[in-house]
Amino acid sequence: MKKTANILLLVVLVLVICVAGCGKKETSPNTPGQDNPTDTGSGTAAAMGVDISKPIADIKAMLSKLDAEQVKATAVKYKDAIVAKQSQVGDLTAKIKEIPIAQMAGEEMKELKAEMDELTKTTTALKDRFDVYLEKLKELKVDISDLKL
Secondary structure: OHHHHHHHHHHHHHHHHHHHOOOOOOOOOOOOOOOOOOOOOOOHHHHOOOOOOOOHHHHHHHHOOOOHHHHHHHHHHHHHHHHHHHHHHHHHHHHHHHOOHHHOOOHHHHHHHHHHHHHHHHHHHHHHHHHHHHHHHHHOOOOOHHHOO
């Protein structure tokens, strides 16, 4: 029974990692049918002053108007928001581990999975935008060693 729980947990974690680690997806602001993720969880991203609903194309256009210091300050905000979301994912993973196997198909697990999906979606959006700022900093030849995730 314990072995089955560990295998199931491993499968869930692999799925979460795969979803969070998928390739970069850049969407056009006018792409029909594309929704922009928003931070509906704890408000971490919004509270840290980052906007995950802003299209990447708009961010790239805005970056040309900012100096290196402003770009780096915003990149730090994105990094902090990503770290906070990763912490939330860890907390949620711990909750999932506590659920007995008999309840894995139950309502609580469905709610936790939905929450994990939202966290993964938000984290991916944060990382996509963070990467845009990192690329601009590299282009400006700014030291980004303190921005490693």
